[in-house]
Each structure stands twice: as structure tokens, then as C-alpha cells.
Amino acid sequence: MVETKITFCRLCEATCGLQVEIEDNKILGIKPDPEHVVSKGYACVKGTRYASVQHNPDRLTQPLKRVGEAWQEISWEQALSEIAKKIRQLMDEHGPNSVGHFAGSPSGANVLSPIFRGALFEAMGSSRMYGTGTCDTMNKFRVNEDMYGSPMRLAYPDINHCQFMLVLGANPAISGNTLYHLPDAKRRFKELVARGGRAVFINPRRVETSSVGEHHFIRPDTDLFFLAAFCNELIREGHVDAKRVDAFMKNVQGLERVVSAWTPERQAAVTGISADSLRELVQGHAAAQGAALYMATGVNQGRSGTLCFWLLECINAISGNLDRVGGTLMGEGLIDMAQEVMTNPQIMLSFDRDDSFPTVAGQQPAGMLADDILREDAERVRALIVDASNPLLTCPNPNGRLEEAFKKLELLISIDLFRNETGNLAHYILPAANWMERPEFPYALQSFTACTPTPYMIYADALLKPPAGVRHEWWMFVRLADELGLRLFNHRLGSVAAKLAARLEGTFLGRFISLPHLLFDGMMKKGGLPSGKKMTRDHPHGILMPENHGGNFLGSDRVLTEDGRVDLAPSKIASSFEAQAERLYEEELENAGRFKLIGKREMSRINTSSCNSEKLVRDRTNYAYLCPEDASKLGVSNGEILEVESAFGRIEIPARLTDALMPRTIAIPQCWGHGKADGLPHAQKHPGVNSNLLSGDGSANVEALSGMSHQSGILVDVRKLEAFPAPPRDI
Ligand SMILES: Nc1nc2c(c(=O)[nH]1)N[C@H]1C(S)=C(S)[C@@H](COP(=O)(O)OP(=O)(O)OC[C@H]3O[C@@H](n4cnc5c(=O)[nH]c(N)nc54)[C@H](O)[C@@H]3O)O[C@H]1N2
Ligand SMILES: Nc1nc2c(c(=O)[nH]1)N[C@H]1C(S)=C(S)[C@@H](COP(=O)(O)OP(=O)(O)OC[C@H]3O[C@@H](n4cnc5c(=O)[nH]c(N)nc54)[C@H](O)[C@@H]3O)O[C@H]1N2
Ligand code: SF4
Numbered sequence: 255m256v257e258t259k260i261t262f263c264r265l266c267e268a269t270c271g272l273q274v275e276i277e278d279n280k281i282l283g284i285k286p287d288p289e290h291v292v293s294k295g296y297a298c299v300k301g302t303r304y305a306s307v308q309h310n311p312d313r314l315t316q317p318l319k320r321v322g323e324a325w326q327e328i329s330w331e332q333a334l335s336e337i338a339k340k341i342r343q344l345m346d347e348h349g350p351n352s353v354g355h356f357a358g359s360p361s362g363a364n365v366l367s368p369i370f371r372g373a374l375f376e377a378m379g380s381s382r383m384y385g386t387g388t389c390d391t392m393n394k395f396r397v398n399e400d401m402y403g404s405p406m407r408l409a410y411p412d413i414n415h416c417q418f419m420l421v422l423g424a425n426p427a428i429s430g431n432t433l434y435h436l437p438d439a440k441r442r443f444k445e446l447v448a449r450g451g452r453a454v455f456i457n458p459r460r461v462e463t464s465s466v467g468e469h470h471f472i473r474p475d476t477d478l479f480f481l482a483a484f485c486n487e488l489i490r491e492g493h494v495d496a497k498r499v500d501a502f503m504k505n506v507q508g509l510e511r512v513v514s515a516w517t518p519e520r521q522a523a524v525t526g527i528s529a530d531s532l533r534e535l536v537q538g539h540a541a542a543q544g545a546a547l548y549m550a551t552g553v554n555q556g557r558s559g560t561l562c563f564w565l566l567e568c569i570n571a572i573s574g575n576l577d578r579v580g581g582t583l584m585g586e587g588l589i590d591m592a593q594e595v596m597t598n599p600q601i602m603l604s605f606d607r608d609d610s611f612p613t614v615a616g617q618q619p620a621g622m623l624a625d626d627i628l629r630e631d632a633e634r635v636r637a638l639i640v641d642a643s644n645p646l647l648t649c650p651n652p653n654g655r656l657e658e659a660f661k662k663l664e665l666l667i668s669i670d671l672f673r674n675e676t677g678n679l680a681h682y683i684l685p686a687a688n689w690m691e692r693p694e695f696p697y698a699l700q701s702f703t704a705c706t707p708t709p710y711m712i713y714a715d716a717l718l719k720p721p722a723g724v725r726h727e728w729w730m731f732v733r734l735a736d737e738l739g740l741r742l743f744n745h746r747l748g749s750v751a752a753k754l755a756a757r758l759e760g761t762f763l764g765r766f767i768s769l770p771h772l773l774f775d776g777m778m779k780k781g782g783l784p785s786g787k788k789m790t791r792d793h794p795h796g797i798l799m800p801e802n803h804g805g806n807f808l809g810s811d812r813v814l815t816e817d818g819r820v821d822l823a824p825s826k827i828a829s830s831f832e833a834q835a836e837r838l839y840e841e842e843l844e845n846a847g848r849f850k851l852i853g854k855r856e857m858s859r860i861n862t863s864s865c866n867s868e869k870l871v872r873d874r875t876n877y878a879y880l881c882p883e884d885a886s887k888l889g890v891s892n893g894e895i896l897e898v899e900s901a902f903g904r905i906e907i908p909a910r911l912t913d914a915l916m917p918r919t920i921a922i923p924q925c926w927g928h929g930k931a932d933g934l935p936h937a938q939k940h941p942g943v944n945s946n947l948l949s950g951d952g953s954a955n956v957e958a959l960s961g962m963s964h965q966s967g968i969l970v971d972v973r974k975l976e977a978f979p980a981p982p983r984d985i
């Protein structure tokens with residue numbers, strides 16, 4: 255029987271509503287859900303063509319063990335007992351920190367997996383948690399912690415009422431945004447412009463989203479100077495809301511002092527944004543009834559993502575826009591994650607590593623992982639569980655160094671839907687269920703931080719049954735704890751119950767004690783919502799929650815700093831700015847004539863997760879985009895091969911010309927490079943080139959305040975490759 259079921263996509267943070275036609279556990283078609291309370295009929299190709307990933311012939315259906323060069327299917331009992339035995343041996347011989355875990359982007363869309371993975375590692379006593387959070391947004395968590403008292407206090411632009419929105423380093427129309435829930439972003443920006451507001455995009459590339467507003471080119475990785483000058487100009491022109499600052503904030507003098515040297519003219523010399531343009535933008539910002547600055551990945555991945563986000567938040571705060579309709583708001587989630595972190599500090603606790611490097615929200619830098627595996631001392635990482643990630647392609651891998659490190663691990667486990675490049679080096683691969691196969695509400699955004707200008711909640715039950723040999727991540731972590739004889743959550747009863755539920759999963763009795771359903775019902779009850787059953791029956795398209803009218807943050811107990819005031823100049827951040835800014839500026843002047851490399855997200859690809867889909871991946875390769883002016887200087891035309899070299903590596907890649915890029919900028923879509931992916935045959939036929947071979951790792955290349963990797967704005971030399979093979983053709 256054909257059934258139409260309602261769910262929401264979990265591939266990116268837009269979490270669009272979907273209608274899925276299903277027969278005999280098979281997807282017949284996926285359409286946008288026109289009745290979803292926020293996405294209202296919007297979805298992109300990645301969501302509507304997900305059947306090509308769901309029913310992909312290369313999906314794993316049984317645990318795999320590497321035996322020599324071959325892969326052997328084994329039972330779950332064998333996999334879990336062998337893995338537990340090895341982990342126990344390593345913990346006994348080298349201590350718990352010799353075993354780490356690495357969480358990828360899809361695990362951020364999974365509510366239960368991080369809870370149980372965290373509980374397992376806490377029970378083991380290991381603080382070795384890595385993840386691609388340090389390739390993406392850890393700088394924001396660091397600033398939130400220092401300014402507002404918790405990494406999870408995350409303000410978002412009130413686009414529904416804002417009259418001036420400035421967006422740096424994001425392309426929401428393609429990406430669906432990050433840490434800001436805005437499906438169908440283009441429509442939302444159009445609405446802003448239609449009511450007389452301004453949407454201003456600051457980006458080295460004229461991006462798809464900026465067609466609805468204004469665009470200014472900025473030289474990659476120079477936003478720090480733009481933001482410092484913006485902040486200084488705002489202060490100098492008297493646009494500080496002194497009353498609000500006095501009442502709710504502290505250290506404004508510290509902020510004023512450190513930005514005072516940064517004039518519109520000084521920034522213009524490195525950013526390429528004229529002094530007049532900057533002044534005009536500050537005036538426009540000050541004149542608007544409600545203004546907000548937002549930044550994302552393109553700036554986060556620069557050398558000073560933390561400093562940039564701090565200045566950006568300060569501009570929002572001192573101009574009186576923080577916690578005000580039309581400015582930036584601090585959402586109230588289903589569960590107040592920030593408060594949870596305060597009362598359960600073992601989750602997401604920030605601490606300094608043994609080499610004094612900070613971790614933010616407990617996450618160690620992905621850019622230090624190779625070092626940590628290759629080091630010879632007692633802190634060496636010897637085993638790694640990679641959950642929903644493909645770090646070999648997505649993290650800095652200078653000249654293949656991360657690959658060399660992974661080969662040295664005594665135990666590498668990949669939990670995935672596929673045997674990806676990282677899985678290829680693993681000792682065991684454990685096949686996981688995906689989002690179509692599990693019950694869920696949207697993770698961090700709506701549920702825990704409510705970074706959504708139209709607050710709502712949605713819950714969807716599993717739509718499909720996973721293949722017989724596939725298991726849920728929560729189950730794997732609980733079963734491993736059971737095998738290792740560890741107590742989860744430091745709670746005897748909770749631990750016994752979780753282990754019992756895991757043992758009963760899939761049996762007749764298990765139907766009556768489904769741990770995921772019990773936990774979701776509990777969380778929804780805590781947030782004042784109906785049970786999962788009622789949500790899917792009565793509110794399948796989501797339920798609108800009370801609007802956020804501002805005025806619920808400043809001066810309230812939700813500001814979690816010690817004195818309840820927003821800190822405008824946290825000492826470590828402000829002193830880092832003082833120590834770094836002039837040096838970085840000099841470097842910019844010196845390197846003004848060189849190329850910088852940035853990324854370029856593509857509509858039909860989601861990091862490496864969609865690479866094996868015939869319906870989504872048609873190009874044989876990715877390209878290096880550059881402007882015609884640069885191309886003519888290099889003597890290169892479309893399809894000819896470029897050699898791109900950084901201090902860390904060298905790649906060869908065909909060129910594609912576009913006037914959307916500013917001079918001396920080269921954009922390469924990231925997360926390609928599937929030449930060795932024999933577990934992903936379609937991807938292997940469409941390999942492309944891995945641009946992360948050009949980014950550096952180790953302490954000199956990891957941002958010192960937050961552990962963020964430097965993956966955008968990398969200095970490179972670009973040449974035309976004279977002797978090249980026939981250029982690849984698209985199929
Ligand atoms: N140069 C450059 N590099 C970048 C970026 C950039 O902008 N430029 N972006 C960075 C960013 S922001 C991110 S988040 C990272 C992303 O990089 P990763 O976090 O490594 O994410 P993916 O590449 O999508 O790999 C995810 C893996 O998870 C698997 N998977 C999908 N769903 C599930 C599931 O439900 N369970 C499990 N267990 N596995 C699943 C997929 O099959 C895939 O193999 O890349 C980073 N790398
Ligand atoms: N289609 C698609 N959607 C995705 C993903 C995907 O792979 N494909 N990945 C998902 C993930 S994991 C994330 S984190 C989000 C990210 O979502 P976004 O933060 O929107 O990331 P990008 O689309 O990479 O946009 C970054 C923008 O920054 C610009 N940029 C690069 N360097 C600089 C700089 O130095 N300064 C400024 N001002 N701009 C710069 C780039 O030109 C680019 O347009 O997207 C998510 N959604
Ligand atoms: S924008 Fe596309 S990938 Fe993102 S949630 Fe919506 S349908 Fe899924």
C-alpha cells in the first residue's frame with residue numbers, strides 16, 4: 255500500500271518539511287511539505303532526491319572487519335566484543351585518553367547519538383572528543399561563553415522585523431545557514447527588502463543569496479579589519495546606546511580602546527571596501543529601525559574567527575540591537591541547553607588541553623588530531639571512533655598527513671552509512687541507521703537554543719525500517735558500555751535501564767520499551783509539548799511556539815556570566831586582538847598581490863555525504879573558480895588545468911571562469927577528492943580534487959582561542975599547468 259508520510263529533512267540546518275511517498279519500506283517520491291509551519295513548501299534537491307542515498311546499492315548493511323586487504327562481514331556480537339576488548343586493553347595500558355571519538359556534521363542532526371556517545375566516553379574517563387565543529391563554528395561558542403556565560407547562548411537576527419541585515423561569509427540560499435534556522439532564506443531576504451529594509455552581503459564572491467540585496471566584495475580573511483573599523487566608526491559617530499550598555503553590559507571602555515586605531519581608511523587598504531562605503535554602511539545601520547549583523551562559515555574558518563565574532567556581537571550589543579525586536583534575539587528552546595550545561599558541567603565543558611590549548615564546549619581541535627596521534631608521549635591517541643564523518647576529506651590534511659596518522663592508529667572505527675575514505679582505513683565499520691529511520695525533533699537549533707526567528711517545534715517518527723543488519727548509534731554506544739562493564743550517566747538505575755533497552759531492541763518485548771520514544775516524550779514534556787504520538791497525529795507539520803519579542807535576555811538570569819552582565823571585552827579575547835591585529839594587518843599588506851583560496855558550497859552536495867548519489871552528483875570533478883581578469887593574467891581558459899600550491903600542499907584542478915569572484919581569489923568546492931573511494935563507486939567515478947590538502951594543521955594553524963581550523967582565506971600560488979592531461983569532461 256502506498257502511504258504519504260510527513261517528516262522533516264535533517265541534511266542541513268534548514269530542516270525543511272517533507273512529504274514522503276512510501277510503499278513496502280521503499281521511497282517512491284519526496285516532495286516539499288506545503289503545510290510545514292515555517293518552510294511552507296520549500297525544500298531543495300538534496301532533500302527531494304534523498305531516495306538515491308537511502309536506497310543506495312552501496313549502503314552498508316552489516317558490520318565490516320578489515321582482514322588484510324579484504325573486508326569481511328561479521329556479526330554485531332563479534333564486532334562489539336572485539337572492539338570492547340581492544341578498547342579495554344588500550345585503556346589499561348595507556349589510560350582512557352588513548353581512546354578518542356570524532357563526531358561529524360550528521361551527528362549534529364541526531365539528538366540521541368551525542369548523548370550516548372558522550373555518556374560512554376565520560377564513563378570511560380576519556381576527554382578526547384574531536385569533531386568537525388572545529389571546522390565550522392566553535393569560534394562562536396567560544397565568544398558566547400566569554401560574553402554571555404555559556405557556549406549555548408546564541409543570538410540570532412530577527413529577520414522578520416529587521417530593517418538592515420549585514421551578512422558576512424555566508425550563502426544561506428545554498429547552504430540553508432548554520433546556527434541560524436532560515437529555510438528558504440532567499441524568500442526571507444526578499445521580504446526584508448520588500449518592506450524597505452536592506453540586506454547587505456559582504457563576500458569575496460557575489461553569491462546566489464546576494465542577488466536579492468546589495469553586495470560588497472571583501473578580500474578573504476580580512477573581515478577582522480572591516481569589523482573593527484565598523485565598531486570604531488559606530489562608537490565615534492555616537493551610535494552607542496549608552497543607557498542599555500550601562501544597565502546591562504560591562505567593559506565598554508576596553509572595547510573602545512582596542513578598536514580605536516581602526517579607521518575606515520586603514521581597513522580599506524586591506525579589505526577592498528572603501529572608507530566611504532564603510533561609513534555609509536554604518537550610517538545605514540544606525541538609521542535603521544532594527545539592525546543585525548550575522549556571520550558564518552567563510553569568516554569562522556579564517557585566522558581570526560573568534561575575534562571577528564566577538565566584534566560582530568559587540569556591534570549588535572552596543573548599538574542597542576541585542577535583545578530587541580528587529581535586532582538580534584536570544585531564543586528560548588524546549589530545553590535550556592545553556593542552563594543544562596551549567597548544572598551538568600560534564601557535558602560540553604570547556605577545558606585546557608595538556609599543551610594549554612583551549613577546548614570549547616569540550617571539543618578538541620580537529621586540526622590537532624594528526625599531532626595527537628603521531629605524538630610519542632603518554633597523551634598519544636591510539637584509538638578513534640569516527641561517528642558520521644569523513645575527516646580525511648573534510649578536515650585539514652596537509653599533504654595527506656592526517657591519512658598517515660590514521661594509518662598509525664591501533665584501532666579505528668567508522669560508524670557510517672557507507673565505507674567512505676576514512677572507513678577505508680578503519681579496522682571496523684559499523685553500519686548506522688539514518689534520519690529517515692529514527693524518531694527525532696530538530697537538534698540544537700529549535701530544541702536547545704531556539705535560533706529560529708519563527709519559533710516552532712516539530713517531531714517525526716521513523717518513516718522507514720533500517721536494513722536488518724543496521725543499528726542505531728545510541729544502541730551501539732550503550733552496547734559498548736555494556737561490553738566494557740561501564741556505568742552510564744554515573745547513574746546506576748539509568749545505566750541498567752539503558753542497557754536493558756539496548757538488549758531488548760529488536761525483540762518482541764523491545765516494542766514495549768523503546769528507549770528513544772521514552773526519551774523524546776520526556777524531553778517534549780519538559781518543554782510543555784504533547785507526546786510524540788500526539789505531535790505526529792495532531793501537529794505533523796510542526797507547531798508554532800510563542801514569538802520572541804525580545805526583552806527576555808539582558809538583565810535576566812539568562813545572562814550566565816558571574817555578575818549577570820554581558821562582557822564586551824573578555825580579557826583573553828580582547829588581549830588576543832591587541833596582540834594579533836597589527837601583525838595580521840602587516841601580513842595582509844605584504845601579501846596583497848597573492849591569491850587566496852576560499853570554498854564554495856554547491857546546491858546538490860552536502861559535504862561528502864551525497865557524493866555517491868547518481869541523482870545528485872553529475873560533474874566528474876570540481877573546478878577552481880577565478881575571475882576572467884586573473885585567468886587572462888595566468889593565460890588560462892575554461893577547463894585548462896591549474897596548479898594550486900599552498901605552504902602545505904599542492905593540487906591540480908581544472909579552471910572555470912566567473913565574474914562573480916573578486917581578483918586574486920580562487921574558489922574551490924570543498925569535500926571532493928574521491929579517487930580512492932572504492933566503497934563509493936559512483937563518487938569514485940566523479941572524484942574531483944580535495945582542497946583540504948592545501949590547509950595546514952598543528953598548533954601554528956589552529957586558531958588559538960577556539961581551536962578552529964584555518965580552511966578559508968589560505969594564501970596560495972596559482973599557475974597554469976603547461977603539460978596537462980586531457981581536461982575532464984562533465985557527464
Ligand atoms: N575546505 C573546506 N573544508 C570544509 C568546509 C569548508 O567550508 N571548506 N566545511 C567544513 C564543515 S562546516 C563541516 S560541518 C565539515 C563536514 O564534514 P563531516 O562532518 O566529515 O561530514 P560529511 O563529509 O558529510 O561526512 C559525513 C559522513 O557521515 C555519514 N552519515 C550520514 N548520515 C549519517 C548518520 O545518520 N549516521 C552516521 N553514523 N553516519 C551518517 C555519511 O555517509 C558521510 O560518510 O566539513 C568541513 N570541511
Ligand atoms: N548545499 C549545501 N548546503 C550545506 C552544506 C553543503 O555542503 N552543501 N554544508 C552544511 C554545513 S556543514 C554548514 S556549516 C553550512 C555552512 O553555511 P554557510 O555558512 O552559509 O557556508 P558557505 O555556503 O560555505 O558560505 C560561506 C561563504 O563565505 C564566503 N567567504 C569565504 N571566505 C570569506 C571571508 O574571508 N570573508 C567573507 N566575508 N566571506 C568569505 C564564501 O564565498 C561563501 O559564500 O552549510 C550547510 N549546508
Ligand atoms: S535545504 Fe535541502 S538539505 Fe537543507 S533541510 Fe531543506 S531540503 Fe534538506
Ligand SMILES: [Mo]
Pocket residue numbers: 359389390432
Ligand atoms: Mo558545518
